[in-house]
Amino acid sequence: MSEKRTEISEIGEFGLIDHLNQSIKIKHQSTIKGIGDDAAVIDIENERVLVVTTDLLLEGVHFDLTYAPLTHVGFKAVAVNISDVAAMNAIPKQITVSIALSNRFSVEAVDALYAGINAAAEHYGVDVVGGDTTSSRSGLVISVTALGEVSKDRLAYRSGAKENDIICVSGDLGGAFIGLQILEREKQVYLSNPGMQPELDKYQIVTGRQIRPEARMDIVYELKDFNVVPTSMMDISDGLASELFHISKASKVGVTIYEDKLPIDKQTFDTAVELGLDPITCVLNGGEDYELLFTIDQKDFKKLEKHPDIHFIGHVTKPEGGKNLVTKSGTVVQLKAQGWQHF
């Protein structure tokens, strides 16, 4: 090791990833796409490819067992990987699940975790084909790898968006972030007064978005039914603005989105206001929604126009157009990618 010490916080998570990826060279022709998208793409025969994605979840960083039941943690660990497979427009087939546990966990606790993992495997139609079980000195660690398949002509990278494409998102945004704020607030109330019952009933939608997110495989199947291949796609895990930056960078295009088109659930909106947060900031920068962000060619608009859960939030421009939000009042403001600051 050299004597120089650069803090990871100086370059940030994305900086670190870029930095590490520079050292990686691809050797196999079958490796069609390595690092840099939601999943890697591996050639398996003439018509089909395999996509591979993996996520590492740590207690205290990605989930808090004070308010997330183990069954939901297990479900979410699978769902976030399925979401990456969906983001390639692929069909998930197999997963591996590795867990590290401290002796704080009993066999019944592990069963609760696996009940969630197996429920998700059932829900998304994937086989659990392997994994590793080991001990941990601190909290629970879960690592999931998902494999999926897609024909080459349906594969959706981040890099295919082109000028005049329509920018779409599924579902609504900001809910998981608002849910997290509520759960954290109630946790603090509980910690300072354990006799208090947390008030969660009126926040079920947003806390549900945080604790038990859903991967939008339904959208992947429907796009196929409608015979639409997105020109680019990714899932929204770090926040809409951050993901638009990824699409813009990978596709070498500009993006313009419209505030009045951004989908937000009423409970998300009301709770944001209650918490003194700007709802649109939550929609743009709240993470973990696991909705799909994608672009379509204008010719495909008619096919999806009436879909109740796909929202057309803007359009793709020339790269020099930049990354813009048009507010309700018609003002054009530059988007900022916040993403999550893990470090």
Next chain:
Amino acid sequence: MSEKRTEISEIGEFGLIDHLNQSIKIKHQSTIKGIGDDAAVIDIENERVLVVTTDLLLEGVHFDLTYAPLTHVGFKAVAVNISDVAAMNAIPKQITVSIALSNRFSVEAVDALYAGINAAAEHYGVDVVGGDTTSSRSGLVISVTALGEVSKDRLAYRSGAKENDIICVSGDLGGAFIGLQILEREKQVYLSNPGMQPELDKYQIVTGRQIRPEARMDIVYELKDFNVVPTSMMDISDGLASELFHISKASKVGVTIYEDKLPIDKQTFDTAVELGLDPITCVLNGGEDYELLFTIDQKDFKKLEKHPDIHFIGHVTKPEGGKNLVTKSGTVVQLKAQGWQHF
């Protein structure tokens, strides 16, 4: 969660894995083999299959940065997965690498880790195609998933051993375990007197076996050259005796091995004696050798007979023959599977 609390230590690691695996059902025809071997097997076309394996490594459990340089930790994290691919008689092609880091680590430290990961990827000819980078509240966590390919007629499960097959191991055994004892001893000396220089020069072979193990891909390539398909194969990560139990259980056979045939390096032997340990116990129960244990049909013996690094340690018997070690004095003793007690 039910009110019953069963400690994981009551059922042990293998008990926990069996317990969890009972709840898993396979849905896809393409999933040829799920949990229960060194890697999962997925059908990709008529002649070839994909194998998938994953390992989760935690600081303080699987490696100790007091004596294992980060570069070696990175190399080992890849090598142990490649070893599982080798154990299926498959050729590794792609890996994903996820890491969780606390702010104790600098960018330079991460570079050192990745230097090892990339060196291993180069050495074994695999592409690094994805991963996840996140923060950790405690130590370093590394999760690697490896994908490999093999034609169906060369695939080697744990379950194919049959009566009269010859039991083979590559390399020599017990070294990694002895290396760990030396490293732990020198760590204690150092902790009680930081001015002392650790005495490691004379233990380089055994400490090397522990810190920077080698996956035996060379044996996989040579078996192909010699046109030998093992009837069963696995890698020795938990100790020879434990792995023989796996082969015996999966193949429904008995095994008899001979003490005088067990391969042990001179430095391993001498150091075991120096440490007051029985060398044969180290060979049988020491883990992390990452050598290959396999069985061959008698007809293939001539092809491998002269191989300098393959040792013929016993033979496969009827299941009622049990699992036996014949000592140098001719006494027959029952093998005990110790494995690693993580919990």
